[in-house]
Amino acid sequence: MDLDTVLTLESARERAEILRRELETHNYRYYVLDDPVIPDAQYDKLMRELEQIEKKFPALVTPYSPTQRVGGKSREGFVTVRHLTPMLSLSNAFDEGELRDFDRRVRQALSGENVEYVVELKIDGLAVSLYYEDGIFVRGSTRGDGETGEDISENLRTIRSVPLRLRRPVPRLEVRGEVFMSKRSFSMLNEAREEAGEPLFANPRNAAAGTLRQLDPRITASRKLDLFTYGIGYSEGVDLPEHIAVLNLLREEGFKVNPEYKIFRNMEDLINYCYHWQTERFNLLYAIDGLVLKVNSLPLQERLGATAKSPRWAIAYKFPPEQAVTRVKNIFVRVGRTGVLTPTAELEPVRLAGTTVSKATLHNEDNIKEKDIRVGDLVLVQKAGDIIPEILAALPEKRTGAEKVWSMPAECPACGSKVVRAGGEAAARCTGMACPERLWEELIHFASRNAMDITGLGPAVISQLLSAGLIGDPADLYTLHYDDLASLERLGSKSARNLLGAIEKSKSASLSRLIFALGIRHVGERAAKILAGRYGSLDGLMSATPEELVNIPEIGPKIASSVVDFFANGQNRMVIDKLIKAGVNTRSEREGHSGGRYLDGKIFVITGVLEDFSRQQAQELVESLGGKVTSSVSRNTSYVVVGENPGSKYDKALALGITILNENEFKKIIAGN
Known part of the structure; x- marks a missing residue:
């Protein structure tokens, strides 16, 4: 739908609701049923249309909109919330005998009753509680001490299998589930942490728990958590006879329920089922550490009751470690x-x-x-x-005496560069920028959008260039010719010319982008902008001393040491010399204005759509001149830059008497006028 056809608030409201329902359906099919019916591109198109409507009509934004899954702000900490019904922990059984003892206790307490058990997989994750009012997600929390837990609502919103709106408006519903991380996501996360020299998570449960307790929801969203629900803690408007009916209701309301559950009426079959999963668990895409047995009848569960810590109608069978x-x-x-x-x-x-x-x-x-x-x-x-x-x-x-003590080599086995280990770090590192073992991912980083932004230079093309021996470091990209690229598989004439154009265009990238692209340890986008603004040229940065660097706000000893070590490496200096000879920009455009820092101490807020700048470009310009861009207006704000369709920030700036700039006035300040 063309947004231009949305002429009134009411028609926009109707279209937004249609889009939300459609996106909720596709989310459910993709993340819960694993059965998508539309391609990603079509889903993205629907999401973009909803985002445009909500941007034009902010009053239409709802807490349950698919656009509201990831918040933009970090929190300072977590608050405590009380569960409507206590989240009890399960007693454990570690062998067949303890399972039979549990069954005997249940049957003795329910003398004469026909007992059947539902057996579910015990997901290796973190127990959470999700609370809904009138079918809308209100909050979510950890188990905590069972009575109270930490409010992690914003992090739970980022999990795509958590419905933000149920399919019917149940008055009040408290759902219990287990947040987990798939084996693949766990492995990828630990690989990335190991690459960065960060401590590894011991298992998927620790990874899920650590991710849910991130103060920044954007970090949680990046780690691809998932959720299986398994029960109801409290409900109004729901009356069910069996646990199986609970699982069916959860599925009908849009929750993800683990399909591997089964009903048993005798312990022999149940115990054989436990032994089956003891080996079959390794074929699952997620980790489990046992199974959970529950009495199926909810009235019988109520009769059995609970101790102070655990229900008497359920037990966890834990697998022995292998x-x-x-x-x-x-x-x-x-x-x-x-x-x-x-x-x-x-x-x-x-x-x-x-x-x-x-x-x-x-x-x-x-x-x-x-x-x-x-x-x-x-x-x-x-x-x-x-x-x-x-x-x-x-x-x-x-030991026999033939064993040998091992120590870390002093030189990189791949390129011969010096191996260093910074104080306080456990990781030892190769200092060579052109090390062949790290070159592939180094080139991906160099060409990425926030670095040199070389469109068309993706992992597959880089692999072909390396395999053909056409490049040995990032600087070699600027020596490529049309014939080199046209000879590569699946890279036609037009793609080759487009890629050459993108490589040529990247020569004019800002100094901060180049610094970030070099892949200096600890130097992210923010630090790169600060260094570019402070020194104005790559040559100036290469001559910086540790003492100079640590005196720059936000540049600590770790970054200072890493920068000095990077430029002291002969291999790195050789690559930089090649970049300079290729014509890559190594100077800040604003170097002539007071050392590039004439906006020091100035705080900007940007609202609305600018005609000649993207939001990121405007922010880069301000930061390259020493200024700072924040997302909220306060009495400390120096300027509010206003584009088309400004939001509430414009009104707040007026109320506080803060200087408001249109785009032309902003350009004059950036130009130093």
Whole structure:
């Protein structure tokens, strides 16, 4: 639908509601049923139309709109909320005998009743409670102490399988579920953290818990959490006889319910089912650490009641950990994108958690020393969260004297550059920018939108360029010719010319983008803008001393040390020389105005649509001149820049008497007039 046809508030309201219902349906099919019926591009088109309507008519924005899943602000902390019904924890059974004891207690307490159990998978995640009023999501919280939990509503909104609106307006409903992270997402998150030298999560449950307690919902949204619901804590307008009916109701209201549940009327079949999942669990896409048994009848659940901590009508059967003993044949290092050297143990192959394991990450040198792992040792291994092989401990009592102590190499095994380890960090790093082991991801970063923004230079093209030997570092991109690109697979004449044009255009990228593109450790977009504004040229930055750098606001000792070390590396200086000779811009356009810092201390807020600048471009200009752009208007705001269709920020600026600039006035200030 063309937004120009939305002429009145009422017609916009009707269209927005149609779009929300349609997007909710597609969200449900994609994230709950795993059965999408439209391509991503069509979904994105519907979402963009809704965003445009809500932007033009802010009064139409609702808390349950699909556009409101990710908030833009970080919180300072979490507040505590009380559950309508306590979230009790389950008692555990660790073997067949304890399961039979549970069944005997249930049948004795319900003498003469026909008892059947529902058995569900026990998801390895974090228990949460979701509260709805009249079918609208109001808040969500952690289990906490069972009586109260932390309000994590904004983070739960980012999970696509959490419905923001139910299919019917149930007056009040408190739903219980388990937030989890898939095995793939868990592995990818830990790989990224290892690359960055950050502590790893021990298992998917810890990863999910750590993600849900992020103060910035945007971080939570980036980690791809999911949710299975399994029960109702409190309800009004709902009267159900069985737990199976609860699961069916949850599914009908749009919740994701794990399909692997089953009803049993005798313990023999139930116990065999538990043994089945003890091995079958390794084929799931998510981690489970056991199964949950529940009496199916809700009236019988009520009769059985609960202790102070646990219900008497349910129990968790916990799988025993699977471990094995094998030998460390060798220890080698892998080099990641950020240059982190990760020691990895080569093991004698051993069967573990459904697969054959022949390698296990050792994370860093400190971990090896702490566990005293040596080449030739017999070691105890398991899979963290049934996913990542890890060495729990060495078995020194089994040593023969032939074992060898291992230490981190002083030079990168891939390129020979010096290996350094910053104070206070566990990670050792290669300092070479053109290291072949990290080059592929380095080039992806260099060409990315927020760096040099080379459209068309994606992972597949970079792989082909590297395989053909056409590039050996980022600077080689600027030596490519049409014949080089046209010879690549699936890159036709037009694509080759477009890519050459994008590479040529990137030469004029701002200095801050170039600094960010270089991939200097700890230097993100914000730090790159600050450094570009302070020094005005790459040459000036390369000559900076640690003492100078740490005196710059927001540039601490870590960034200062990383910048100095980066430019001290001969390999990096060689790449930079090649970039300069290729004609890549290395100077700030605003260098001539008071050292580029004449907006120091000025705080800008931008509202509405600017004609000649995107919001990001305007922000980059202000920050390159020493100013700061914030998202909210306060008495500390220096200027509010107003474009077309400004929002409430314009009204607040008027009320506070803050200087308001139109786009032309903004251009004059940027130009130093």
